[in-house]
Amino acid sequence: MSRLIAIRDDDVSAASEALANGGLNSPAKEKATNRGAYGCRSPLLLRRARQLLAVTKLKVILFICGFCVVLLFTSSIISFMGWNLDYSSSVSSPSRGGYTVLINTWKRNSLLKQSVAHYASCSGTDAIHVVWSEIDTPPGTLKTYLKKVVFSQYHAAHKPNFKFDINEEDNLNNRFKLIEELKTDAIFSVDDDVIVPCTTLNFAFAVWQSAPFTMVGFVPRIHWLEKAKNGDQFYEYGGWWSVWWTGTYSMVLSKAAFFHKKYLDMYTHKMQSSIRDYVSRERNCEDIAMSLLVANATGAPPIWVKGKIYEIGASGISSLNGHSERRSKCLNDFISLYGTMPLVSTNVKAVDARHEWLW
Template sequence: MMGSLPISRRLVFKLRQVGIGTLGSAKSKLLILGCVALIILAVSNRNRDGSSSLIGWTGEVDLSSSPRGRYSIVMNTWKRYDLLKKSISHYASCPLLDSIHIVWSEPDPPSDSLKRYLSHVMRLSSRKDQQVELVFDINKEDSLNNRFKEIKDLKTDAVFSIDDDIIFPCSSVEFAFTVWQSAPDTMVGYVPRMHWVDQKKGNDKYRYGGWWSTWWTGTYSMVLSKAAFFHKKYLKLYTDEMPASIKEYITKNRNCEDIAMSFLVANATSSPPIWVKGKIYEIGSTGISSLGSHGERRTECINKFVDEFGRMPLVPANMKAIDSCNSWFW
């Protein structure tokens, strides 16, 4: 059927119908054929130029040497050295990576053997044209807030916040990075979650929606910082402006620092985050989310933060960014 034809083919079909039906002369047919050839040439040139990502970014401008052309990884870890080694080995090979900052909150500093091993891995895995920097950010206090402490000497604008037990292909990470470049004030990530009004308790009370509610409805209002890009300015904002009561609550309960960051960014922008499709390889088997009553604890966090912020800043969305070059079916 004509309605199912691609745009360029429909245009060619209409031009031929109009030209042949109304003019009918040899000259008009030659004119139409010339137009058809120009259209086909323009379409083929556009396709040959390479794929474009969100909001006009074509990748033709070399930004690799600028702060916005590269990104830094901030990786949270806790006594899972085998997982840390695997993650560092993988991410060190990503082309646009500038540095990896390991958030270290253990009572003992990293051992010399661990440092030597990771340094060796970085040298082997990094691309020949660039050596990725590896930094241990040592913290005296054991708190989940440490993953959002300001990093004074961070060279890049983009921060990719990641846990040590999650691996994404470099191509997926850098697609998400291009999406972030088109919207650098918001959070861009792979793990969406939603808040819902709790009808049983009133319009000013909320409950936490896990993965299944997002999958079922296609709606989300957060992307978790276990795998998300955001601007480095939010590290400073979290460090300097996040209410002390929220930080104390997070330290005490060992949960919800990711929700707090989503609140912070949404409160600053009044905009939703962006969910990016990507393959997630979880190489760990345990974590906070595996504990009992996880959803109830997260619901408590949301309502606590709403009280502290004085409003619900999270903005729902249902947009999902997909790399069309690697997806034959949209």
């Protein structure tokens, strides 16, 4: 059975007009165009992309606004509390004093020149003393050079004093001899091949000022009770990797550390002479002796300051085979002379939060 389809006159007229115009205004073609049949991208995907872009922009704007609020709030708090984040200005303030850099050297004049030039440029340096224990006195050319370096490197109105502390014999105890003419309470003891950036050094000095009778330094070490030998307690000396693994330390080495000048007098005149004799004989462990001295006087742990330091010389005695065993022997021999274990362990370290993103 055939089906009749009614066609109205107006439909016929519209079709005839479309054919006359080449079919460009066909309703079917317009509908296809609207659906994207003749476009390059789908409107649905385009809308989704635009929505995603709008959300991303909103998140970025909110993050920037939140960061600005936190920054403004932090600045307001700092201003309100009167905190001073410029350590260079605080350490050079006449009312608070600076520090004396005590450099231990041994036949490494090229390293000594670099070290003196660097520490002379630090704003907190009040004086530089070089502990000289060589048989020959410092060459005149070296003295003249270093004095010129100190004068030229320091740009402030105050120039640090510079002096060689000359000793007649080669002895590791020389690095802790009493210095009568010191004007600062703070001593920064450092080896000639260790460079601590000035900003880091000034931060450590600010930490030391908060606890001036303990040691504050950059090279932590640890001790622990390992086992009993013949019924006696035996302690092991642990290096950097032991500190890293346990997160604990009980010493900071005097190769880069602050301590009060009174400990020079105590080391020279009040510490047991048998300990100084031991250091002279073994040519080692003067830094352990100083750590024990300070811990015994305070009953408190040292403070480790986290900061980047640079060793500009070749490897020292710490790289030799058997170094840890010799250090452990020193530690136990000293403890036997004290009759007790003065060292106090801790897991606290000082960090400059301005340079830390996560804390």
